[in-house]
Amino acid sequence: MPESIIRDPGLASAGRLKIDWVRNNMPILNEIRREFEERRPFAGQRVAICLHLEAKTAYLAEVIQAGGAEVAICGSNPLSTQDDVCAGLAGKGVNVYARHGCTDEEYNFFLHKVLDTRPRLVIDDGGDLVHLLHTGRRELLPEVIGGAEETTTGILRLKAMEAEGALAFPMVAVNNGDCKHLFDNRYGTGQSTWDGIMRNTNLTVCGKTVVVAGYGWCGKGVAMRARGLGARVIVTEVNPIAANEALMDGFQVMPMIEAARYGDFFITVTGCKDVIRGEHYAVMKDGAILANAGHFDVEINKPELLALSRSHRVARRNIEEFVLEDGRRIYLLAEGRLVNIAAADGHPAEIMDLTFALQALSLDYLLKNAGQLPARVLPVTEEIDRLVATLRLRSLGVAIDTLTDEQERYLASWRH
Structure with missing residues (x-):
């Protein structure tokens, strides 16, 4: 061995x-x-x-x-x-x-x-x-x-x-x-992220406001599943093309500083750092829940959240509670690591x-x-x-069509 x-x-x-x-x-x-x-x-x-x-x-x-x-x-x-x-x-x-x-x-x-x-x-x-x-x-x-x-x-x-x-x-x-990316990032991340959130919080998603940061293939999946669970969905983006796509898919789009006031759940899926930070914590609702589905635990700025808090404790397995100076509570799942794999089965x-x-x-x-x-x-x-x-x-057990020889010649030629 x-x-x-x-x-x-x-x-x-x-x-x-x-x-x-x-x-x-x-x-x-x-x-x-x-x-x-x-x-x-x-x-x-x-x-x-x-x-x-x-x-x-x-x-x-x-x-x-x-x-x-x-x-x-x-x-x-x-x-x-x-x-x-x-x-x-x-x-x-x-x-x-x-x-x-x-x-x-x-x-x-x-x-x-x-x-x-x-x-x-x-x-x-x-x-x-x-x-x-x-x-x-x-x-x-x-x-x-x-x-x-x-x-x-x-x-x-x-x-x-x-x-x-x-x-x-x-x-x-x-x-x-x-x-x-068409399947893993969209359908895999979409399902497993909500699996991680729901099994650890034991809370409803329907009727809540979900803020999804990033509308790449992973963000698309998370937003799609949130809507399927009955949530109102807001998307934040830095890419104008992705932002337009989110709008045409039927989601609200706004900067994080505005979305931070409305969200019940926040999910970061960007691959960047400090997507959620001090200025956003300052305006969040009491009881806001933060989760990350990007690779590294830097998308949600944990040091700033801790610095703004008067107390910090483990509220439940995979859930940390941060109580801000004014008494508002913000909850962080899975230490800000990948919630779908650190707090679920991926x-x-x-x-x-x-x-x-x-x-x-x-x-x-x-x-x-x-x-x-x-x-x-x-x-x-x-x-x-x-x-x-x-x-x-x-x-x-699924079969699909194949091109005939004539169809292949047609597609390969500019003379038809």
């Missing part, structure tokens, strides 16, 4: 139940796994993974392992790691370095432990693993063939690295693949089936083209995107 650092190996049986459940609901990955087991594309390769370490992620690690890889994994968020899943995965021969609620020091230690395996391929979520490779572990860069990035936040960091000429190997922007298995299929196939693509790709942020290939979509339809 490889080295692992986990909280309790005795939790393995409970973790296996979770992993087995999602495996039964991830038909695309199951088909890819069968193909990988026959072809063994990763034989002799070392793969490092930094993702939210819960059951769907564990199954992705097992699929890559089934392709012949030696896999090492750590969590991309201290609160999203599930200790039973870690134990269940470690029991299957994967190097696991993660504990729920780990300190910042432990988090960085686990990143280093994963990189100690000298990976040839990486999967990242938010960019921490790639950042460490380019700063504290540069001696490993010559061995890395490439990697794949899961999130908008991570891709923003990668593009900044590329613009400065700092990126040392190709990274596939899995988040930008159609089978990722996206549904069928949604992550699409995303993680892109991850697995993108690693295969990088390996097939080793040494031939530029050190840039690369798109998911259309071939991979369409294959994943086709496998999804096949698993559902």
Whole structure:
């Protein structure tokens, strides 16, 4: 059994139940796994993974392992790691370095432990693993063939690295693949964010005012589900195109300083920092509830909220209460971390089936083209995107039309 650092190996049986459940609901990955087991594309390769370490992620690690890889994994968020899943995965021969609620020091230690395996391929979520490779572990860069990035936040960091000429190997922007952002970001984030909010607050959403900060694909999903639950929805944006889209989708649009007066629930989904800050706390209602569904815990300014408060306590599991000087109470969910994964189980298995299929196939693509790709942020290939979509339809028993030869000639010609 490889080295692992986990909280309790005795939790393995409970973790296996979770992993087995999602495996039964991830038909695309199951088909890819069968193909990988026959072809063994990763034989002799070392793969490092930094993702939210819960059951769907564990199954992705097992699929890559089934392709012949030696896999090492750590969590991309201290609160999203599930200790039973870690134990269940470690029991299957994967190097696991993660504990729920780990300190910042432990988090960085686990990143280093994963990189100690000298990976040839990486999967990242938010960019921490790639950042460490380019700063504290540069001696490993010559061995890395490439990697794949899961999130908008991570891709923003990668593009900044590329613009400065700092990126040392190709990274596939899995988040930008159609089978990722159109489904994972919109339907996955939309459902799982409200799952996290509702299971922890045990409050109604209908009749309330929900403020959604950011109208990208994740924000669209959160706003759509809020309306479906019976809420009035306000969208805040900095992008005029996205703001117009929100208006045409039937939502109110206004600056956060105005929306702050009306909101009962606030959900940040921007990838930026200080989206909600001191000036907004000053005008919020008593009992306002704040949640973040962006990658890092910087979208809601916690230090400013604490500084404005006369008292602070844990009001309920995953809920902190801040009492302001005038007696108003503001509640923060999951320490301002990803509410859908730090305070719930993350996206549904069928949604992550699409995303993680892109991850697995993108690693295969990088390996097939080793040494031939530029050190840039690369798109998911259309071939991979369409294959994943086709496998999804096949698993559902859904057939679609195909073009006739005459239709293909018509579409390819300008003379008709």
